[in-house]
Amino acid sequence: MQNEIPYRFVQAPVVKERPDKPEEACGVYAVLASDQPVANLTYFGLYALQHRGQESAGIAVFDGEHKVRLHKDMGLVSQVFDQDMLERMQGQLAIGHNRYSTTGSSKVCNAQPVVLMTRLGPFALAHNGNLVNAPELRQKLADIANELTSTTDSELIAFCLQKAVNEGKDWDGALRSAAGCCRGAFSLVIGTPVGLFALRDGHGIRPLVFGHIGDIEKAQWVVSSESCGLDIIGAKFDGDVNPGEIIHFKPGNSQPQRSQWTSEPVKLCVFEMIYFARPDSRFFGESLYSYRVRIGETLARENPVEADIVIGVPDSGIPAAIGYSQFSGIPFGDGLIKNRYVGRTFIQPTQAMREAGIRVKLNPLPDVLSGKRVVVIDDSIVRGTTSRKLVAALRDAGATEVHMRISSPPVTHPCFYGIDTDTQDQLIAARLTLAEIAEHLGVDSLAYLSKSGMVDAAKDNSSNFCSACFDGAYPIEMEESVSSSKLMLEPAGIAATV
Ligand code: SF4
CATH class of the missing domain: 3.60.20.10 (Aminohydrolase, N-terminal nucleophile (Ntn) domain)
Known part of the structure; x- marks a missing residue:
């Protein structure tokens, strides 16, 4: 075996704030x-x-x-x-x-x-x-x-x-x-x-x-x-x-x-369908874009609201927002602009910068949102920290009402199969009721897609999913020690450096 090119040790940037989404493996x-x-x-x-x-x-x-x-x-x-x-x-x-x-x-x-x-x-x-x-x-x-x-x-x-x-x-x-x-x-x-x-x-x-x-x-x-x-x-x-x-x-x-x-x-991990995989990737014979538009339609059927515009949280919320708009007849608009160059290891702003309103990833468009009753579609809520800031930003941009619709059920359990979710006590839907989450986020209304709406949209393949993070039905038994952390194979003390 030949390893001609030696490893270069690069100091990994310290991640000061965990992202408020499950992370793919x-x-x-x-x-x-x-x-x-x-x-x-x-x-x-x-x-x-x-x-x-x-x-x-x-x-x-x-x-x-x-x-x-x-x-x-x-x-x-x-x-x-x-x-x-x-x-x-x-x-x-x-x-x-x-x-x-x-x-x-x-x-x-x-x-x-x-x-x-x-x-x-x-x-x-x-x-x-x-x-x-x-x-x-x-x-x-x-x-x-x-x-x-x-x-x-x-x-x-x-x-x-x-x-x-x-x-x-x-x-x-x-x-x-x-x-x-x-x-x-x-x-x-x-x-x-x-x-x-x-x-x-x-x-x-x-x-x-x-x-x-x-x-x-x-x-x-x-x-x-x-x-x-x-x-x-x-x-x-x-x-x-x-x-x-x-x-x-x-x-x-x-x-x-x-x-x-x-x-x-x-x-199959149903989160691949909802969020992780790219919308142009094909699962069960069709692109995920089509599946995500369909769950947006179901979301609109299950959770209607009177509003002036539907927007999606880029990028993964956009197809479901288009589906919501198509079913409800409420016009779709681009209300949020995403900076696509913010990686996971991007240096996080300080608390003071955050309080001053720094918006690194998403910027709302007042021209689109001002004076409007807005339905905002996101694919999931994990801890709720990002969603809360987003709602505040939409109101700052002039939205008169903010109705949040989520194109997946509440995330109530952690994942042990290759997705980095928070521990259960960090998951907002495991701690708070729907009304309490809505109040925490500062929205006028909040609703999630039903579990049947999520899996039935996959038509003949509706029984072929792991949905444990939504219902706790883990398909593979685990030992107690596994549920501890992704650092379970690390020598003691290393967690402090990560
Ligand atoms: S628990 Fe199952 S559905 Fe949830 S992220 Fe993990 S593999 Fe996917």
Whole structure:
């Protein structure tokens, strides 16, 4: 294994204020090609998946001679890679990853892909999701504890795979064995000397799709967390990696080998539909834009109000606002302008600056809002801090009434499957009644989409969702220790530095 480009340690900016939205775990991406620069394609794929993780990015490329070149660092894809770097990463198979930390703190040793050596050669693994049995797995791997270089559950999956290969299994058998040791959410892409593997947990909690470029006989295969990662490089969408499925893409082979490694009830994260995934990504045969317009229509049917204008909180609230407007007949308007360049690690304004009214992300348009009764559509409320400021800003801009409509049910439970939500005591809907939340936010009225409205909008797939953060019905059992924190694998004391 060759790691030509040494890690650069970059001081991660201190996040002073947690964002008031659930944060996505990661994006994974892989390309197996024969006559194209795969590092470049992977760069563009990761660029399309940037919304799934902005803390670190990495690409591992197989050069065809059992060597892997790996580069990963803190920052956005465009900050971590440049043209020179990509040109040095020549090869036919690439594995890419964007990270937002859900297990393990935000530091470069936790960036992915994870690259390890086995008796059959090296492999590179990238993971989206979160294991609920990570402490138990760590215990199982106690004999190699000194080889662990990170505090992530993803590295534990990689070491399980390495162990299975070194104990005599082939790649397919070792992957099944490693997957069988894991409980939780895991969508994986794995580059090996015998080609590319894609694997999804039995419930299919995190998405994973695949497609191809060019003639199917000499296809170049692409695997991505979302279909927008296929579109950006002109790959044709072929379908989902099914829940519980393992797919093996071999170099120069037109037909990938597909098989189930397990079979369980499908439980796709419904928050992917509502908020996380890009609206141009396809789920269940249609773009999420269409689904989100539909839940906006349902929201209007369930919670009508007399008003002059409907606005959406950019970007994820816009399609539902269009749906609300279409059903209610109230005109849609652009009442909020978003600064699209504010990342998660943006230095937060001081309390004094906030009190002075600094608006970093969203600015209301008085020309659109002044003198109007406004319906404002957002995709979710977590702690309510952002919503409260937003309502105040809308009133400052001249709105005479503010009616908030939320295109998901109240978030009452934390997530343990790869989404960074607050603990339950931080979730406003777990602490306050609807009337109390409305009063806290300062709105004239507040209403949420019903749970049936949310899932029924997915038509035939309404039973195929995890909706535990709305109803507490967790599809995978967890040990007590798992519910503690994303830093559960960290040495004592590290939380103070994150
Ligand atoms: S608990 Fe909520 S955020 Fe987590 S996987 Fe289930 S639906 Fe998604």
